[in-house]
Amino acid sequence: MTDSDERRVAARAAGLSKTYGTGEAVVRALDDVSVDLYAGEFTSIMGPSGSGKSTLMHLLAALDNATAGTIVIGETELGSLGDNALTKLRREEVGFVFQAFNLVPTLTAEENILLPLSIAGRKPDSDWFDSVIDTVGLRDRLDHRPNALSGGQQQRVACARALVSRPSIVFADEPTGNLDSTSGAEVLGFLQRSVREFGQTVVMVTHDPVAASYSDRVIFLADGQIVDEIREPNAERVLEQMAAIQTRAMSA
Template identity: 65%
Template sequence: MTSAVSIPTHGSTGGRTAVAARARQVVKAYGSGETRVVALDHVDVDIARGRFTAIMGPSGSGKSTLMHCLAGLDTVTGGQIHLDETEITGLKDKKLTQLRRDRIGFIFQAFNLLPTLNALENITLPMDIAGRKYDRAWLDQVVETVGLAGRLKHRPNQLSGGQQQRVAVARALAARPEIIFGDEPTGNLDSRAGAEVLGFLRRSVTELGQTIVMVTHDPVAAAYADRVLYLADGRIVDDMYQPTAETVLDRMLRISGENPQAPDLDARGRAS
C-alpha cells in the first residue's frame, strides 16, 4: 500500500481544511481479464488549498486520468476522492454536475468560447446559466489580474489565441471556485502567449488565493507551480517543491530512464 503524498499546511484557511482535494487508494481501470488496463494504481495524494500544483509524467502515465478523477469528470474503479470535506465518489450525476458547476473551475487547451458573445459575456456565461449573480468587485479584480480590462467588448474572433485563453482563465476564476483544473492550458499557445497565461495563473494563486491543479508536459510551465507531482505507470513516483525548469527536466529525464516503457523526451521535456 502506498503512503499518502501530502503537503504542509500554510497559514489560515478561513475555517476550511488546508487540503482542497484528496485521493485515497484511488484505482482507475479499463476493461477486464487479460485486456484490463490500470490507469491509476492505488493513488494517495493531497492537493493543498491556495497552492499551484502541476502533474507531470510520460504519455500513458495516468496524469490526465488523475486530474479528471479529482475533478469529478471521470469515475473511479476503487478508492475515494474528496473535494474539501465532500466525498465525490458515488455522488449521483445530478449532484456531481451541480458540484462541478458551483465549486470547480476548468481550463483546457481548447478555449471553448462562444463566438457570438463578447469577452465579458463569455466570462459570466456559467454564472448566467446557473442563475447566479456575480460579485462585480471580484470580477473587476479577476479581469485586472488577467489583463483583459480593455478587451471585454471584443468577440473571440477579435482576440488573439493568448487573449482568448485569458478569457477562459477569467471565466474559470469569476465564479470563485474552490479549485481550478487545467489540462495543458497553454498547449495551443506559442511560448510568449503561454508564458503570459501561466503568469496570470501564478498571480491568481499568489494574489487571489486560488487553488490550481495543472497537467502539463512542459518543464517551463511546471516551473510556475509550487509543487510538481510525477506519475509513471499509474503511480505517483516523485514529488518536488519550488521547482525550476531545470530541476523539473532533470527529474523527468531520470524518471523516464527508470521507466523503459516511457517515450523519449526532447530537450524541453516533451514526449517525442
C-alpha cells in the same frame, strides 16, 4: 501561503485506481494513487505519455468515475453524490481551463467569462469581476468575440471564466498547449498570480518543464503511480526529474 492553508486540503485522493477494458485487454490507467492537494497552492502534475496524469485530473475534477478509491473536494466525498449533486459541485466548486479554450464563438469575451454564472442563475460579484478582469488584462477586449482575440487572449478569457465564480479549485489541462511561448507565459503568470494574490487553488497537467516551474509543487506520475514530487521547482530540476523517470522506465 499561510500555515492554515498548508494544513487545509482542497482535494484528496485515497487509493485511487482506474481501469479500462476487461480480461486480457484491461488497461490500468491509475494504480492505487493517494495524494493531498493543498489550498492556496499551484500544483503541477507531470509524467510521460500514458502515465495517468490526465486520468488523475479528470477523476479529481469529477469528470470521470474511479474504478476504486475515494475523492474528496473540500468536505465532500464525490462517491456519495448523485448526478445532480455532481453537476452542482462541478458548477459551483470547480473551475476548468482546457487546452482548446472551449469558448462560445457567438458570445463576447465578457459573456463567455460570465457564462457559468448565467447558467447557474447567479449574479457576478462586481468587485471580484473587476479584480479578475484587471489581473488578466482584458478590460479593453470584453466586447470582442473569440475570433477577434489572439490565442493568448482567448486562454486568458478561459482563465477568467474559471475564476469568476470563485471555485474551491481550478483544474487546468495543458492550458498552454496551443500557445506560443509569450502567450503561454502570460497565462501561466495569471494562474500564478491567482494563487498568490487571490489565494486560489490551481492544479495543472502539463508536459512542459517551463510551465511547471510556475507552480509551487510538481507531482510526477509513471505507469499510473506517483513516483516523486518536488517543491519550489525550476525548469532544470523538473527536466532532470523527468529524464530520471524515463531512464528508470527504460531499464525496468
